[in-house]
Amino acid sequence: MYETFEELKQSIQNCQKCKLCNNRNNIVFGTGNEHSKVMFIGEGPGADEDMQGIPFVGKAGKLMNMAFEGIGINRKEVYIANIVKCRPPANRNPEDDEVVACLDYLRNQVMLVKPKIIVLLGSVALKNILGKEYGITQSRGKWVEKKGIMYMPTWHPAALLRDESKKIDFWQDLKKVKEKMIEI
Ligand code: URA
Secondary structure, eight states, rough: SSSSSSHHHHHHOOSSGGGGGGGGGOOOOEEEEETSSSSEEEEEOHHHHHHHOOOOOOEEEEEEEEHHHTTTTOOGEEEEEEEEOOOOOOGOOOOOHHHHHHHHHHHHHHHHHSSSSHHHHEHHHHHTTTTOOOHHHHHHOEEEEEETTEEEEEHHHHHHHHOGGGGGHHHHHHHHHHHHHHHO
């Protein structure tokens, strides 16, 4: 584990711990306030993120930004990262070996940010952080407390692009996050 973000970022620069390194343009490390109370964790970079090296800048990210604006969450005030830092081909889910190879980076980010709240965006984030026994449909919108951190699982924003009816849930879940941010 690295004690500073600079050291951690440096250590990742030429990562070849899994096969996702073969096709990447950029490692998508994370963005936002490195001392935030709140962290958002997605799945993995898409094409836009891979091109820019920044998480959630594509269509799903724009939708998430709109929700942030509507609810009064400042994107720059939170910290945003992904389960895997390199783009899975054709946006498939990251495979277990890729997650295992990458997850220590995220653990190190969590250790450095020290968030009080972690928002888990979608099933891949939920299952790899809280455990495979969790399902997103049952778990979303409900706080889970573990080792002093409050976790809020919710839909991945890309799911809202496929199914508009999920938007209301997403908005409600983020409102709970906003309330908790004020409270703690
Ligand atoms: N989807 C994710 O899970 N993460 C991103 O950074 C972009 C899209």
